[in-house]
Amino acid sequence: xxxxxxxxxxxxxxxxxxxxxxxxxxxxxxxxxxxxxxxxxxxxxxxxxxxxxxxxxxxxxxxxxxxxxxxxxxxxxxxxxxxxxxxxxxxxxxxxxxxxxxxxxxxxxxxxxxxxxxxxxxxxxxxxxxxxxxxxxxxxxxxxxxxxxxxxxxxxxxxxxxxxxxxxxxxxxxxxxxxxxxxxxxxxxxxxxxxxx
Amino acid sequence: xxxxxxxxxxxxxxxxxxxxxxxxxxxxxxxxxxxxxxxxxxxxxxxxxxxxxxxxxxxxxxxxxxxxxxxxxxxxxxxxxxxxxxxxxxxxxxxxxxxxxxxxxxxxxxxxxxxxxxxxxxxxxxxxxxxxxxxxxxxxxxxxxxxxxxxxxxxxxxxxxxxxxxxxxxxxxxxxxxxxxxxxxxxxxxxxxxxxx
Numbered sequence: 001x002x003x004x005x006x007x008x009x010x011x012x013x014x015x016x017x018x019x020x021x022x023x024x025x026x027x028x029x030x031x032x033x034x035x036x037x038x039x040x041x042x043x044x045x046x047x048x049x050x051x052x053x054x055x056x057x058x059x060x061x062x063x064x065x066x067x068x069x070x071x072x073x074x075x076x077x078x079x080x081x082x083x084x085x086x087x088x089x090x091x092x093x094x095x096x097x098x099x100x101x102x103x104x105x106x107x108x109x110x111x112x113x114x115x116x117x118x119x120x121x122x123x124x125x126x127x128x129x130x131x132x133x134x135x136x137x138x139x140x141x142x143x144x145x146x147x148x149x150x151x152x153x154x155x156x157x158x159x160x161x162x163x164x165x166x167x168x169x170x171x172x173x174x175x176x177x178x179x180x181x182x183x184x185x186x187x188x189x190x191x192x193x194x195x196x197x
Numbered sequence: 198x199x200x201x202x203x204x205x206x207x208x209x210x211x212x213x214x215x216x217x218x219x220x221x222x223x224x225x226x227x228x229x230x231x232x233x234x235x236x237x238x239x240x241x242x243x244x245x246x247x248x249x250x251x252x253x254x255x256x257x258x259x260x261x262x263x264x265x266x267x268x269x270x271x272x273x274x275x276x277x278x279x280x281x282x283x284x285x286x287x288x289x290x291x292x293x294x295x296x297x298x299x300x301x302x303x304x305x306x307x308x309x310x311x312x313x314x315x316x317x318x319x320x321x322x323x324x325x326x327x328x329x330x331x332x333x334x335x336x337x338x339x340x341x342x343x344x345x346x347x348x349x350x351x352x353x354x355x356x357x358x359x360x361x362x363x364x365x366x367x368x369x370x371x372x373x374x375x376x377x378x379x380x381x382x383x384x385x386x387x388x389x390x391x392x393x394x
Contacts, residue, residue: 014344014382021229032218033219049246053267054214054316066263069266070263119250151215
């Protein structure tokens with residue numbers, strides 16, 4: 001961010017921020033408020049940043065929480081064009097990735113070039129899921145829907161006939177990879193829910 | 198965060214994160230999605246964190262954007278108990294502050310003591326609006342509704358018969374205090390909207 005601010009730069013910054021408003025209209029498979037309605041990707045992104053702040057003591061010593069939070073702020077923006085892809089529905093990962101790359105081209109392209117490149121690099125790092133920060137961020141993104149589903153009487157697990165074994169393979173492995181201390185606790189809560197259902 | 202993580206600690210962390218879900222049900226006076234519905238305080242908080250990331254070049258050199266983002270993640274949580282107080286409606290600031298302090302006692306009290314104290318201190322710093330980080334965060338919180346109202350055909354300005362002079366005194370002064378380079382640009386946009394209305 002070396003370019004000096006000015007009206008043209010501000011116009012691009014605000015065009016991006018205005019377009020980002022549409023993330024509040026992208027609905028997810030998981031519910032909020034004890035099942036009252038689907039969660040949107042804007043409020044989901046906020047909740048994940050709060051998860052990262054509150055569960056920072058579950059991250060390894062090499063994880064920088066403020067970078068994790070930046071990833072989580074940005075991680076779903078591409079859904080404005082590409083839509084949300086629920087993990088419990090069969091989908092083509094290559095096709096999804098292509099749609100999301102095209103969305104990133106358009107959305108980050110609204111910003112001043114230097115800033116768009118900076119923020120896109122953070123999103124790409126999250127997507128690659130290779131750095132310690134990204135691996136922890138991905139764990140947070142996987143664990144929050146588990147809690148939302150439990151609090152809402154099953155949520156997307158009911159809608160998509162998900163079994164506990166499917167949850168363990170689709171979600172558990174990724175949570176355990178980034179936050180190994182977290183999964184046993186969350187797994188027990190989920191297991192008790194499935195057993196009682 | 199020196200205490201070692203364990204099941205009892207995790208239970209309190211998740212109790213807080215679950216309670217925080219209710220912020221998605223607190224409705225604000227400003228709209229989203231070109232006026233389709235009111236904004237809730239959860240998605241609003243996410244949008245503000247994105248504003249802070251994107252408008253970081255408008256902050257003074259003493260401002261630490263990652264601390265600003267932490268404040269913005271937490272800034273509206275007390276509304277879960279205390280409700281949203283629109284700035285364009287007459288209200289008693291002392292009564293509002295008392296309600297919000299009681300809400301902070303209950304909500305941050307759900308967390309492990311050390312973590313609850315850490316996060317409450319960030320919220321108190323935001324509320325005090327004295328540190329450079331808090332003053333910039335307050336500017337961001339004031340400027341976003343201006344853009345939401347313009348994009349939605351007037352929003353809360355129409356609902357509460359707000360004049361441009363009232364906007365300038367209630368909003369402009371606070372935006373200009375924390376982000377002096379931002380207000381002339383946003384003021385011009387708002388002025389053009391009011392002139393055309």
